[in-house]
Amino acid sequence: MPIHTTTADGIARIVLDAPPVNALTDALVDELLAALAAAGDDPAVRVVLLTSAVPRRFCAGLDLSALAGASPEQIAALLDKLYVRLAEVQTRLGKRSIAVVGGAARGGGMTLAIACDLVIAGRSASFGYPEIDVGLLPAIHFHHLHRIVGRHRAFDLLFTGRSFSADEAHGLGLVSRLVDDAALEAEALGLARQLAAKSPTAMRIGRAAFHAAVDAARIDGAAQAAATFCTLAVTPDGREGVAAYGEKRAPRWGG
Secondary structure, three states, X not given: OOEEEEEEOOEEEEEEOOOOOOOEOHHHHHHHHHHHHHHHHOOOOOEXXXXXXXXXXXXXXXXXXXXXOOOHHHHHHHHHHHHHHHHHHHHHOOOEEEEEEOOEEEOHHHHHHHOOOEEEEEOOOEEEOHHHHHOOOOHXXXXXXXXXXXXXHHHHHHHHOOEEEHHHHHHHOOOOEEEOXXXXXXXXXXXXXXXXXXXXXXXXXXXXXXXXXXXXHHHHXXXXXXXXXXXXXXXXXXXXXXXXXXXXXXXXXOO
16 A cells, blocks of 8 residues: 555654655555545544655655556546645645655655645755656646745746755745754654644634635645646647656657
């Protein structure tokens, strides 16, 4: 199973476990949405931790090998889950959520992390939006990234596709807390316990009000972002980029 969930002391741990890189497939995204919904419905859960069991990897993003042979309808269904339904499930969660990033987060992995309320990263973690390198776009991040890091820095990250360090991510405001790798789990659990000790009613109502105030653009733009990704994915350049990635060669863009 690509997802494991355990619950103790009011904390649900949702663990990505799909070696080698936790690539996002239909099955993994379905299980993640189900695990988040179950945590939201469980009155014993007050905080959700999203983490990885794969060493040095949080999530590499979409499984591009699956995209290579997918129909437009299949691509649209997957992006609807990753963009629209994930935004809906996280918004309705009613519990605090913490992404615990101890390795590489790329593309759709950034979507999973930033959808959480807090992001804690180890110093060796790294981040990036590499979709542009395969002729695709991380369209959901167009709606919120500029509000976090500023317009020009957002354009830099989204359109160069470069990877960047946890130190830079923390400086940009994409990471809430940056800790030594060895202290990552303890820091995440400590923060989870601190949040779990608060009034669940105040936290639930406060979280909903906070999301309504700051996340409207991301939530409202999720369907548009999914459509943008899907439109591009079935163009000749989109197909070529994914094929080149699978064949480990430089893409030959047609434009």
